[in-house]
Amino acid sequence: MEITVLVQTTDRAFEILEKARDEARELLYSSAKLTSETKSLVEKREARAIFSDARQKRLAIRNFIITTFVLFAFWILLSGRFDAFHLILGIICTLLVSYLSHDLLFANIRVGDIRIRARRFFAAGPWFLGQIFSANLHVAYLALSPKMPIDPQIIRFKTKLESDISWVALANSITLTPGTITIDIREGEFFVHALDRKVAYDLSTGEMEDKIAHVFMEADHIYIQDVLDVSRIFGALK
Amino acid sequence: MISITDDIIIRAVARILIPFIQVYALYVIMHGHHSPGGGFQGGVILGASFILYLITHGLEEAKEKMSELKAGLLSTFGILLYSGIGLLCLIMGRNYLDYGGLSTILKVVPAQARSLGILGIEIGVGITVMAIMFSVFFDISTGGILPEDEEDLGVNR
Numbered sequence: 001m002e003i004t005v006l007v008q009t010t011d012r013a014f015e016i017l018e019k020a021r022d023e024a025r026e027l028l029y030s031s032a033k034l035t036s037e038t039k040s041l042v043e044k045r046e047a048r049a050i051f052s053d054a055r056q057k058r059l060a061i062r063n064f065i066i067t068t069f070v071l072f073a074f075w076i077l078l079s080g081r082f083d084a085f086h087l088i089l090g091i092i093c094t095l096l097v098s099y100l101s102h103d104l105l106f107a108n109i110r111v112g113d114i115r116i117r118a119r120r121f122f123a124a125g126p127w128f129l130g131q132i133f134s135a136n137l138h139v140a141y142l143a144l145s146p147k148m149p150i151d152p153q154i155i156r157f158k159t160k161l162e163s164d165i166s167w168v169a170l171a172n173s174i175t176l177t178p179g180t181i182t183i184d185i186r187e188g189e190f191f192v193h194a195l196d197r198k199v200a201y202d203l204s205t206g207e208m209e210d211k212i213a214h215v216f217m218e219a220d221h222i223y224i225q226d227v228l229d230v231s232r233i234f235g236a237l238k
Numbered sequence: 239m240i241s242i243t244d245d246i247i248i249r250a251v252a253r254i255l256i257p258f259i260q261v262y263a264l265y266v267i268m269h270g271h272h273s274p275g276g277g278f279q280g281g282v283i284l285g286a287s288f289i290l291y292l293i294t295h296g297l298e299e300a301k302e303k304m305s306e307l308k309a310g311l312l313s314t315f316g317i318l319l320y321s322g323i324g325l326l327c328l329i330m331g332r333n334y335l336d337y338g339g340l341s342t343i344l345k346v347v348p349a350q351a352r353s354l355g356i357l358g359i360e361i362g363v364g365i366t367v368m369a370i371m372f373s374v375f376f377d378i379s380t381g382g383i384l385p386e387d388e389e390d391l392g393v394n395r
Contacts, residue, residue: 074258078262093268097261098257105253105257167246167250168250168251185247
């Protein structure tokens, strides 16, 4: 009787021991797995940090160079003297200014699209001039007609543009067009004062916004317009 | 304390204009002996560009570009440049600020030495005026109390 009890207790003791061993092994495995996971995660993060750091540095250098060239062109425009002394002074001054404020002029520009933007900007110029001309005629008509059929109103719309510079470009082109004035931009929402219903309607069609989005390569216009551009080049090649 | 403005148009336009304002200021300083302008006028424009940055981007960011310490050092450096050129003329046996004496050091004819000497003087004046303009505005905008001072003194405003 006593022997059977003894055997039973030893059996149970062995069982408990085995269970404990299994648990310990599992714990060990999971901890090893966890450390390897965190290690890989940390490595990945470090690699990403290094990558983005290098990218930032490259961007800063590129911005510095472009700013220097733009400012040097401005200096030549101001100075108008082409002797070596003044040109060297200009180079020193533009380098100094670009060192001071290279992060200002081209702050929010993505990689590799400055040339496309500049081309599109100049291509969009005539359309804006035409718009301003026709709006001028309309406002002149409003001012000169005896009844003066104005209907002042403030319109509010949410823009689909993303960067600050395109917001400012849109706001300034709205203000530049006679009859409409941008009052404020609050979190992507434009408050525009319009002189009458026609002007307000012209604005709310969003054609100007589309043009700005095209110039600054934003929103979904990029894809459609890029396809159109490419198709034209493809046709020329053919 | 001036914080960053929430008007996005002002901020973006200031961001683009500031480098051009600075180049224009340096142009006014450097061409002072050919055209209207000079050290004081150019220095004021240069100081105004930094003040514009302070107004639009707030005190915290402006301190990275131009701190009070830097402004103080630059203002003394400008005076040092001015008086240094003057004393150099004195050492060369001429009157104070008589740039003709610099012709032996610079190895040019006296007329050109005068031109270069006045350019150096104007650079010195421009640096000092810029630093002083900025530091006056800085002191007014903070009321003489910097944020780190507030923590030290326990001043709540």
